[in-house]
Amino acid sequence: MPILVMKFGGTSVANLDRIARASKRVAREVANGYDVIVIVSAMAGKTNELVGWVNETSHLYDAREYDAVVSSGEQVTAGLMALRLQEMDIPARSWQGWQVPVKTTGVHSAARIEEIPSDNIKAKFGEGMRVAVVAGFQGIADDGRITTLGRGGSDTTAVAFAAAFDAERCDIYTDVDGVYTTDPRISDKARKLDKIAFEEMLELASLGAKVLQTRSVELAMRYKVKLRVLSSFEEYDPEAGTLVCDEEDIVESNVVSGVAYSRDEAKMTLISVADRPGIASAIFSPLAEAGVNVDMIVQNISEEGRTDMTFSCPVDQVARAQKAMTDAKDAGDINFHDIVADQDVAKVSIVGIGMRSQAGIAAKMFEVLSNEGVNIKVITTSEIKISVLIDRKYMELAVQALHDAFELEKA
Amino acid sequence: MPILVMKFGGTSVANLDRIARASKRVAREVANGYDVIVIVSAMAGKTNELVGWVNETSHLYDAREYDAVVSSGEQVTAGLMALRLQEMDIPARSWQGWQVPVKTTGVHSAARIEEIPSDNIKAKFGEGMRVAVVAGFQGIADDGRITTLGRGGSDTTAVAFAAAFDAERCDIYTDVDGVYTTDPRISDKARKLDKIAFEEMLELASLGAKVLQTRSVELAMRYKVKLRVLSSFEEYDPEAGTLVCDEEDIVESNVVSGVAYSRDEAKMTLISVADRPGIASAIFSPLAEAGVNVDMIVQNISEEGRTDMTFSCPVDQVARAQKAMTDAKDAGDINFHDIVADQDVAKVSIVGIGMRSQAGIAAKMFEVLSNEGVNIKVITTSEIKISVLIDRKYMELAVQALHDAFELEKA
Structure with a gap:
């Protein structure tokens, strides 16, 4: 039978009623002829409670113990959903990460999935089991200790299972009904995309x-998992939501x-830096070491051998x-007159x-912003993206103006 | 280093403060030179919450899923206590049942421990770890699924670890300060026993x-574990509590x-049963099959081939x-005139x-009860015990009178 992966986030399994509701959706796909792998998160609030206990117990906590404690949330949801499905006469059982086993790196609290052997679960499907309910967000390292994948890791678990089991599709059930052209809270013209x-x-x-x-989308792209x-x-609708898919599967789309x-x-500027070979490295290496996630970078035109770096x-x-x-300045590695932060x-x-x-x-983007009187501070571009840094007070205005100008409300 | 097993029940780890307090007791024993194996229960109330969810989800639940859900409680406590101990600079780590592994039978929710390999934990002690915090009440069956031992199973886990690791002693920390000559709520002369x-x-x-x-005491007796x-x-006191030990270790004791x-x-009487060979079996086999725990049995003197069975x-x-x-009467297997229940x-x-x-x-016992006007309905005895069934309204009186007559308030 074809395999479908369904993932339910924390709000979708927040209590027994919602677990029952999610189980009905699973039952419908079983009736549609799928063997289903369900990936579940912890009941909403549970993970935060567990993380709170860990933080209160220990300031610089051992990430291995953090993982042992925090992974218990998904375990509970998985067992409860398996029971609910059995109650509906659907052959189901739960699997914890280590039981599959979901093999990961040993980087606790931020582990990456390395391998998901499919034979255990496939054998059970062969024996008539219709649903495997798997605790998301967790795995097991080489040394036999439990790992977690970091926040949002259940999405990644779901995509990795879809890839490992060659699933027909990976459905991510969440509290929004799809991907929008922009945040509906900012523009009431925001439109749900059928495909992206x-x-x-x-x-x-x-x-x-x-x-x-992000990581789940990367994985889906690499393994061509339809997401x-x-x-x-919402009410059940086989066409609901947004399909994230290969570019070739999208016939027509807006630019x-x-x-x-x-x-x-925040925008930071180093004023009057010596413009010499190696200066970028001298600045950004210490920032990387300090754990600063530098996003956009702009270097002004050099004047008399000095430049501003933003x-x-x-x-x-x-x-x-x-x-x-x-x-770095005190150590003599770089020199600048001043450092200015625009927050x-x-x-x-x-x-x-x-x-x-x-x-x-x-x-066109720059013209739209200019017409609205919005000053652009920094620009970066990629093949399929243009980003600008602007004063925060113009943010909503800029989003609405761009949404209108590119006519995103039209399919 | 000698090994000590310490077990903390649910009320002793009910919240982060109590986990911290329990950890201090562990730290003291580490300072005393022990390598310590701590067995923890779930935080008080957690197991009931989890069991409640299972019951609400499924009436005739799958015990394997019950075990997966319910075992998560001890896992959380174990991780938190390991973190707390690390915070006190004591090398500690948590172990879940399946990680040790605590091998059990496959009778879910009522599994029995079959084997506890000690090499994993001993190797860690060899590397400088001082405390292994183990989730009690749980293990793993041959098929790789989590099992639980049934209520109170953490006591059994503790004794089984003490046996497997040849521990010097197994300390069971609970919410009472020892074993008493009788229930202090019934007799204010009840005295704590130093040894039993x-x-x-x-x-x-x-x-x-x-x-x-009961099972933990059986195990302790079989493997000569000092409990x-x-x-x-209470404040720390190396002589506190009650030591459960071998008869030979008790120098003097009351009779x-x-x-x-x-x-x-409840007392049940079958009136006028045919007194023939096999009648006891014909009565008590169907009772056993119906799950009735028959305790005391009395057969009256036979008259004209008939008897009363109580x-x-x-x-x-x-x-x-x-x-x-x-x-059984309708099936013609037994015959009686009436069945009378005294509840x-x-x-x-x-x-x-x-x-x-x-x-x-x-x-002496019968005389004491007779002097108090208490009528004895049924008697059973073993080598070291005499039990009587009496009207419930005399229960407190009988307990107090017997406690006085045998002078149990005196050491």
């Missing part, structure tokens, strides 16, 4: 659209697929960035695979 | 003194060590016993290894 390409989703995921974990995002709170934003950005990073890393730069900026981006083949998109 | 023999503890455990699980019961809420009682008993059982099994007997009885017992060598104890 992996590359676009990847840009959107990393740009702050919190629908899917569908849909709501567990720009979506407008994303990220509110918590970069952006998350606003909560500003203090860390300043310390790293001051330390009132936001990033707005347009994303679309159509941009590859169509010129003038960037020019 | 395994055989006595076994009788007391199965007679309703809920301090230790100490003590309170986790009677304790008075036990069981409130929820037995006792827990009061909540009366209906089941009546149905089993009526069914207002209680069992009172005196226990003591000294009874083996001293005559007249039973006579």
Whole structure:
């Protein structure tokens, strides 16, 4: 029988009623003729409770013990859903990560899946089991200790299972009903997309659209897993949600697929840095070591051998960035007159695979923003994305204006 | 280094503060030079919450899924205590049942421990680890699925580890400070025993003194594990609690060590049964099949080939016993005129290894009860125990009178 992977997030299994509701969706796919692998998160709030206990017990905690404690949440949901399905006369059983086993690296709390042997579960499907309910977010390292994949890791578990079992599709049930052209809270013209390409989703995921974990989209792209995002709170509809798929599976699409934003950005400028070979490395190596996630970088034109270097990073890393730069200056590795932080900026981006083949998109974006009186502070581009840093107070305005200008409300 | 096993029950690890307090006790024993194996229960209330979810999800639940869900409670406590100990600079790590592995039978929710290989944990002790925190109550079956040992199973886990690791002692920390000559709520003369023999503890455990699980005492007796019961809420005192030990380790003791009682008993009488060979089997086989726990049995003197057969059982099994007997009568397997249930009885017992060598104890017991005007309905005896069934309204009186008569308040 064809295999379907269904993943239910924390809000979709928040209590026994919701577990029952999710089980009904599973039952429907069993009736449709699928053998189903269900990946479950912990009941909403449980993971936070467990993490809170760990933090309260130990400040610099042992990540191996953190994983042992925190992984218990998914275990409970998996058992309860298996019981619920059995109650509906569907042959089901639960699997914890180590029972499959989901083999991962030994980087506790941020492990990566290395291998998912499919023989155990396939054998059970062969014996008549119809649903394997698997605890998401967790695995086992070489030394036999439990690992977790980090926040959002259940999405990644789901995609990895879909790849390992050559599933027909991987359905991610969540509390939103799909991927939108932009955040509906910012533009009431935001439209749900029926399909979106992996590359676009990847840009959107990393740009702050919190629908899917970036790593899960990367995996889906690499293994060509058809990924569908849909709501567990809507009526059943086989066409619901947004399909994240290969570019070739999308017949027609707008040049720009979506407008994303990220509110918590900061712009830092090193004033009057010596413009010599190796200066970029001298600046960004210490920042990387200090754990600062540098995003955009701009270097001004050099004047008399000196230049200004501007970069952006998350606003909560500003203090860390300043310390790293001051330390590097004190150590004599770099020199600058001043370091200036602008903490009132936001990033707005347009994303679309159509941009590859169509010129003038960037020019149009800049013109739209200019017409609204929005000053652009930093620009970066990729093949299918243009991002700008602007004053945070213009963020909503910019998102709405771009959504209108590229006519994203039209399919 | 010598090994000590310490077990903390649910109320002793009910929250982070209590886990911290228990950890201090562990730290003290580490400072005393022990390598410590800690067996933990789930935080008080957790197991009931999990069991509640299972029952609400499924009426005739799959015990394998029940075990997967319910075993998560101990896992959390084990991780948290390991973290707490590390925070106190004590090298510690947690182990779940399947990681040790605690190998059990496949009888889910009521599994028995078959083997505990000690090499994994011993190797870690060899590398400098000082405390292994093990999730109690759970193990793994041959098929790789999690099992649980049934309620109170953490006591059994603790004793089994003490046996497997040849521990110097097994300390059971609980919410009472030891084993008493009788229930202090019934007699204010009740005295804490410093020592009690395994055989006595076994009788007391199965007679309703809920301090230790019967199976754990059996195991301790078989493997000669020194067992100490003590309170986790008292100040530290190396001599605290009650030591359950071999008869030979008790130099002097009273003839009677304790008075036990069981409130929820019923007496059933089959009136005028044919007194023929095989009649006992014809009566008690169907009762056993119906799951009735028959305790005491008395057969009256036969008159004209007929007799009355009396037995006792827990009061909540009366209906089941009546149905089993009526069914057997209808099937023609037995015959009787009537079946009478007396649901207002209680069992009172005196226990003591000294009874083996001293005559007249039973006579004294009967005399004491007679002097108090208490009528004895049924009697059973073993080598070290005498039990009587009496009207429930006399239960407290009988316990107090016997405690006084055998001078149990005196050491």
